[in-house]
Amino acid sequence: MRRAQRIAAITGMLVEKPHHVFDVGDFAELFGVARSTLSEDLSIIRSTFEDLGMGKVETIAGAVGGVRYLPDLSSEQILAQIEGICERLREPDRILPGGFVYTDDLILSPQLLRIVGHIFSTKFSQYEPQYVATVETAGIPVALSTARSLNVPLVVVRRQSKPTEGPVLTMNFVSGSANQVETMSLSRRALPTGSRVLLIDDFMKAGGTLRGLINLMDEFECTVVGTGVLIETGWPEKKLIDDYLSLIYLQEVNVEEEKVIVRPADWITA
Amino acid sequence: MRRAQRIAAITGMLVEKPHHVFDVGDFAELFGVARSTLSEDLSIIRSTFEDLGMGKVETIAGAVGGVRYLPDLSSEQILAQIEGICERLREPDRILPGGFVYTDDLILSPQLLRIVGHIFSTKFSQYEPQYVATVETAGIPVALSTARSLNVPLVVVRRQSKPTEGPVLTMNFVSGSANQVETMSLSRRALPTGSRVLLIDDFMKAGGTLRGLINLMDEFECTVVGTGVLIETGWPEKKLIDDYLSLIYLQEVNVEEEKVIVRPADWITA
Numbered sequence: 001m002r003r004a005q006r007i008a009a010i011t012g013m014l015v016e017k018p019h020h021v022f023d024v025g026d027f028a029e030l031f032g033v034a035r036s037t038l039s040e041d042l043s044i045i046r047s048t049f050e051d052l053g054m055g056k057v058e059t060i061a062g063a064v065g066g067v068r069y070l071p072d073l074s075s076e077q078i079l080a081q082i083e084g085i086c087e088r089l090r091e092p093d094r095i096l097p098g099g100f101v102y103t104d105d106l107i108l109s110p111q112l113l114r115i116v117g118h119i120f121s122t123k124f125s126q127y128e129p130q131y132v133a134t135v136e137t138a139g140i141p142v143a144l145s146t147a148r149s150l151n152v153p154l155v156v157v158r159r160q161s162k163p164t165e166g167p168v169l170t171m172n173f174v175s176g177s178a179n180q181v182e183t184m185s186l187s188r189r190a191l192p193t194g195s196r197v198l199l200i201d202d203f204m205k206a207g208g209t210l211r212g213l214i215n216l217m218d219e220f221e222c223t224v225v226g227t228g229v230l231i232e233t234g235w236p237e238k239k240l241i242d243d244y245l246s247l248i249y250l251q252e253v254n255v256e257e258e259k260v261i262v263r264p265a266d267w268i269t270a
Numbered sequence: 271m272r273r274a275q276r277i278a279a280i281t282g283m284l285v286e287k288p289h290h291v292f293d294v295g296d297f298a299e300l301f302g303v304a305r306s307t308l309s310e311d312l313s314i315i316r317s318t319f320e321d322l323g324m325g326k327v328e329t330i331a332g333a334v335g336g337v338r339y340l341p342d343l344s345s346e347q348i349l350a351q352i353e354g355i356c357e358r359l360r361e362p363d364r365i366l367p368g369g370f371v372y373t374d375d376l377i378l379s380p381q382l383l384r385i386v387g388h389i390f391s392t393k394f395s396q397y398e399p400q401y402v403a404t405v406e407t408a409g410i411p412v413a414l415s416t417a418r419s420l421n422v423p424l425v426v427v428r429r430q431s432k433p434t435e436g437p438v439l440t441m442n443f444v445s446g447s448a449n450q451v452e453t454m455s456l457s458r459r460a461l462p463t464g465s466r467v468l469l470i471d472d473f474m475k476a477g478g479t480l481r482g483l484i485n486l487m488d489e490f491e492c493t494v495v496g497t498g499v500l501i502e503t504g505w506p507e508k509k510l511i512d513d514y515l516s517l518i519y520l521q522e523v524n525v526e527e528e529k530v531i532v533r534p535a536d537w538i539t540a
Contacts, residue, residue, distance in 0.1 A: 001318075004311075007274050008318040011281040012325075016384075041274075048271075048278040055282075071286075096436045104435065104460060108424040110417055114286075137406045138432075141414050141424065147380055154378040154411065162408075165374065166366045190374060 001031050006041050014045070014057065014069035019125065019151035021066040042067055053077060070125065071118040071149050078122070081115050082247050082264040089248070092258040099253040101260055107202055107230065108141055116247065117145030120200060120228045123245055127225035129198035131155050131191060133217070135184060135209055142230050143200040157213060161185040171216050176206020176240045184212055186220070193221045204229040207240040214241065232265070271301050276311050284315070284327065284339035289395065289421035291336040312337055323347060340395065341388040341419050348392070351385050352517050352534040359518070362528040369523040371530055377472055377500065378411060386517065387415030390470060390498045393515055397495035399468035401425050401461060403487070405454060405479055412500050413470040427483060431455040441486050446476020446510045454482055456490070463491045474499040477510040484511065502535070
């Protein structure tokens with residue numbers, strides 16, 4: 001195989017599985033070339049991706065030697081992408097009776113989900129999560145996309161347990177906005193004790209659900225290494241959790257003037 | 271940019287967005303080379319992917335000229351992958367009280383989901399679905415992965431409607447296995463009239479939910495272009511829908527002998 005062909009093959013494998021560590025020795029064997037030749041191939045891919053802002057190609061030193069692709073976005077790329085989503089959210093015909101905003105078409109589009117997954121991966125991969133957890137239902141697509149970008153399994157906490165889950169741990173929690181007692185449950189075998197978990201949800205008002213999820217992780221003796229939220233609302237001002245990263249700040253839905261007042265989170269524009 | 275660099279860049283973009291049609295003219299402009307040079311680049315990528323079984327790179331003729339990546343798997347690859355999942359399903363400690371099989375760790379793993387999405391894309395892309403639809407909750411990860419492989423939006427039908435969905439169409443249906451009347455609902459704006467829709471679910475016993483989903487698509491005046499199911503059970507023998515493609519056939523869960531009797535669907539081994 002010539003260089004151009006090796007580069008096509010290796011690039012395809014790397015991008016298809018973000019965060020997966022490939023053994024450089026396996027590549028050398030597959031293509032029948034020396035490691036030094038492969039190092040040159042990899043450095044061409046790395047510098048091309050860097051020049052075009054297509055993410056990072058990282059070589060991992062060690063006895064074996066590995067390489068992986070991180071779908072990281074630059075600060076400018078994150079700002080541009082999130083500003084683009086905010087612009088869509090400002091479309092007046094999204095406003096629903098009761099001051100709700102219709103977002104399903106956005107949070108179920110593969111393009112948006114891919115980007116949002118990559119952004120959360122960019123911000124949280126340094127904390128080395130082993131699982132991404134969310135509460136059903138609306139958070140699942142964003143959480144799964146993040147899990148895919150990070151190459152770790154997803155854990156879905158349920159509102160009601162199902163017989164196909166085996167023994168479950170069930171917990172009551174107080175939803176922040178409605179101030180109601182609700183229930184969440186998770187299969188005992190879904191999450192090993194001591195795991196490092198990243199929490200992801202699509203929407204946060206007071207943060208009651210996420211606070212419940214944090215308590216549930218305590219019960220599983222797991223460490224929460226981060227909390228990511230796609231859209232945070234400006235109301236209520238006081239949140240029930242302290243430490244989280246949101247991407248979009250939904251300040252107000254003005255039904256009379258038909259205006260959705262929304263902007264990228266402060267850390268993005270800072 | 272030299273050829274090796276162009277190939278790294280183009281391959282990365284193609285694989286990152288399966289089924290997305292890239293304009294060859296845009297590539298020519300980005301890299302500052304003639305279209306004929308780009309044609310050679312693309313034919314190197316295409317033949318390399320073909321040789322290594324990494325999917326198809328398809329050039330689309332026409333005034334503009336486009337290129338896209340299809341994550342298609344060969345029959346042998348599908349068999350090997352599905353046989354691998356069946357092997358995991360046969361692990362005796364998956365058997366739960368009541369003869370249920372624990373599958374959450376499998377259907378929430380990014381590796382499995384990526385492959386299953388690619389398999390459904392391989393089988394259904396020829397019918398040109400514009401949406402992938404599923405019913406919450408367990409079907410969402412498989413359906414989203416399929417939507418991502420096909421590069422079309424996901425539609426999630428809910429058991430209970432939420433105020434953030436706007437006007438919804440709600441429908442009763444009879445679940446096949448429990449023979450109970452249940453409810454499903456979908457936002458009026460989730461799906462335009464006349465859309466071509468692919469239905470995807472993780473699990474099918476009698477098929478009552480999928481039959482309900484087919485009826486719901488009728489109400490939306492949409493065309494069901496295919497129905498895909500990850501795991502189909504051998505019981506009940508009579509299914510409520512005719513035309514579907516399952517990947518795995520779960521024949522029996524023998525609790526006493528601690529055996530899960532499962533195999534790839536017939537079309538895969540034929």
